[in-house]
Amino acid sequence: MKVLIVLLFATILLTFSNASNLDEINANASETDEVIELIATQKPPVRFIDKVRAIGRKQAVGVKGKLMCGGRPVRNATVKLWDNDMFDPDDLIAETHVNEDGTFEVSGFAISITAIDPQLRIYHNCRSSSKVCRRKITFTVPDNYVNKGMQVNKWFDLGVPNMEIGVKHKEEPHCY
Template identity: 85%
Template sequence: MCGGRPVRNATIKLWDNDMFDPDDLIAETQANVDGTFELSGFVISITSIDPQIRIYHNCRSTSKVCRRKITFTVPDNYINKGKKVATWFDLGTPNMEIGVKHKEEPYCY
């Protein structure tokens, strides 16, 4: 949400946050007109993964070239084995108006 309205044109990406290597993009989607989204992905890795949901949006942004990016870490108990999702993580309804200290940064393209 952006205040009382759905965030428009938000891009949601699922990343494997790697400590020593570049992060791996697992999946990507756009928010629906009502602000909802569903995202799942599959990656083969020899080590454990650290999945993050990154939301790129323009809520309360005046920039024409930068979007706000906010990162959420997916809890370990929602990491499934195999391609089929056994347990979905419900992010809830975050309000993108608020900034999250140390978890938000501009994303300029």
């Protein structure tokens, strides 16, 4: 679309810069109107990802659990379910926040030609004194908890992890 706009602008400049009288400007303006109409009626190109979604299959996944920080429920944590993609940006499947008691359920579906690779990413402040950064821990959801369709058939139960734990190579700060 940007290329078309640049071409349109160049056409208009050339049209009026080469005109020597009013009749030429009116004639050239008519040609410019035709170019504008041609550009305006062009359909946007179909993106590759749109083609993939058209032939991909729906795959659902769900995770539940309870997050603790020592002996207390984690509060104000965000839980996100992602499809971890190798060659393009990861796709957010669903997002939720923990309840007052630290429990959560997050589920959704993604459309993909290949099997989705779901990850659970938890953003929390347990064992962190930072006001601008949250700890981010990533869990890989086993493949056998992914099913065809849009509804979850088999939930992955994360259990009750103590978020005080440090997870080497799977934890990183997430700052605002």
